[in-house]
Amino acid sequence: MAGRTHLQHALPVTFGLKCAVWLQPLLRHVERLDQLCPRVLRAEFGGAAGTLASLGDRGFAVAEGLAQELGLAAPEAPWHVVRDGVAEAVSLLGLVCGSLAKLATDVILLAQNEVAELAEPYVAGRGSSSTMPQKRNPIASEYILAAARGVHALVPLMLGAMAQDHERATGPWQAEALAIPQAFVLTHGALLHARPIAEGMVVDAARMRRNLDISHGLIVAEAVMMGLAPLLGRGEAHHAVKHACDAALAGNIPLVDALAREPAVTAHLDRAAIERLTDPARYLGSADAFIDRIRAAAQASL
Numbered sequence: 001m002a003g004r005t006h007l008q009h010a011l012p013v014t015f016g017l018k019c020a021v022w023l024q025p026l027l028r029h030v031e032r033l034d035q036l037c038p039r040v041l042r043a044e045f046g047g048a049a050g051t052l053a054s055l056g057d058r059g060f061a062v063a064e065g066l067a068q069e070l071g072l073a074a075p076e077a078p079w080h081v082v083r084d085g086v087a088e089a090v091s092l093l094g095l096v097c098g099s100l101a102k103l104a105t106d107v108i109l110l111a112q113n114e115v116a117e118l119a120e121p122y123v124a125g126r127g128s129s130s131t132m133p134q135k136r137n138p139i140a141s142e143y144i145l146a147a148a149r150g151v152h153a154l155v156p157l158m159l160g161a162m163a164q165d166h167e168r169a170t171g172p173w174q175a176e177a178l179a180i181p182q183a184f185v186l187t188h189g190a191l192l193h194a195r196p197i198a199e200g201m202v203v204d205a206a207r208m209r210r211n212l213d214i215s216h217g218l219i220v221a222e223a224v225m226m227g228l229a230p231l232l233g234r235g236e237a238h239h240a241v242k243h244a245c246d247a248a249l250a251g252n253i254p255l256v257d258a259l260a261r262e263p264a265v266t267a268h269l270d271r272a273a274i275e276r277l278t279d280p281a282r283y284l285g286s287a288d289a290f291i292d293r294i295r296a297a298a299q300a301s302l
Contacts, residue, residue, distance in 0.1 A: 001117060001208035002219060007109075009219045012212060012280035015117075015203060017287045018106065020294040025099040027297050032092055040085040043067035046078025049167040081164035086176060093187040094155040097148035100194045104141035104148075107197060111138045117208045121200030140193040147190040154179040212280055217255030221245050223283035224259060224274070231268045240264040 003013035045063045046052060052059030060074075067074035079085070110118035120138050157179045161172035212219065221241050228237035240262055248258035256278045259265045265274065276282060 002212045009215055011222060012219060012283055014284060014287050015208065016291045020291045022103045023298060024294055027301055029092065029096050029099065030301055036088060036092055038073060040089050041072050042075045042079065042085065043070055043072040044079055046080050050078040050080060081167060081169060083162045083164060083173070086180065087158040087162050090158040090180060090183045091155055093183045094151050097151040097187055097190050100144050100190045101148035103194060104144035107141045108138045115211065117204055117211060119202040120197055121202060140197055143193045144190045147186040150186045151183050154183045216248060216253070217278045218245055218248060220278050220280055220283055221255065224277045227277045228265065228268065232264060236264065
C-alpha cells in the first residue's frame with residue numbers, strides 16, 4: 001500500500017507494518033502498567049498531619065499492618081501531599097488514549113471514499129446517517145478521538161494538582177476526585193471501541209494496490225534514484241530521476257516510460273532493469289523484519 005507523509009504518497013509500505021506501528025506503543029503501555037502498579041497501589045495512612053503521633057512509636061507498624069490487610073504496599077512515609085503516583089496513573093491513561101487516537105485517526109483517513117482502503121466492521125444501524133442512507137460513518141473511531149481529547153484535558157489538571165500546600169492541601173486533591181474517575185471511564189470507553197476495530201476491520205487490499213498505482217510509478221522514484229546512485233553518483237542520479245518524474249507528470253505517462261526515454265538512465269539500465277526498480281514490492285526495506293520483531297514482542301508479553 002502507499003505510505004503517506006504530509007497526507008501525500010511517500011514510499012510503499014505494507015498494511016502489516018501499519019498495524020505493527022499501531023501495536024508497538026500498546027505493548028509498552030502494558031509494560032508501563034506493570035511498572036506503575038507498585039508505585040500507585042500503596043496504602044495511605046498518616047493521621048492528621050502525616051506523623052501518626054497518636055500511635056506513639058507504633059505508627060509505622062500499624063500502617064504496615066493496615067497495608068497488608070488491604071493488599072497494598074506500605075510506603076516509606078505517608079504520601080497524602082505527594083501525588084506523583086496518581087498523577088502518573090492518569091498520565092498513563094493519557095498515553096493509552098493517545099495511542100488509540102493514532103489508530104482511530106488512521107482508520108478515519110483510510111475510510112474516506114477517495115481512499116477506501118479500510119473500514120470499521122459493519123454493524124447494522126451503527127454509524128448510519130439520518131438523511132443519507134448510503135453512509136457508514138467511522139463512529140467508533142470518532143468516539144475514541146472524543147474520549148482521548150477528554151482524557152488529555154484531564155492530565156494537566158492532575159499535574160497541576162501535585163502542588164499541594166503544606167501537610168494537607170486546600171483544593172488540589174479535591175480536583176483529583178473530579179479527574180480520576182472521568183479519566184478511567186473515558187479510557188475504558190476508548191478501549192471498548194478500539195477492540196472491535198482491531199478484531200473486525202475490513203481491509204480492501206485491491207483498493208490499496210489501485211491507490212498505490214495512481215501516481216503511475218512516481219511513488220518509487222526514490223528506489224530508482226538509489227538504484228542509479230552507484231552508477232551515476234547520488235547527485236546525478238537524483239537529477240536524472242527528477243527529470244524523468246517531471247516528464248512523467250507533464251506527459252501523463254508512467255514513470256517507467258519516462259525513465260526509458262532518459263539517456264542518462266538508459267545508458268546504464270535496460271527496460272527490464274528499469275521495471276524491476278519501479279516495482280513497489282521490491283522497495284519495502286525492513287518492513288517484514290519490523291513486523292516480525294513486534295509480533296515477537298507481542299507474543300512475549302502474553
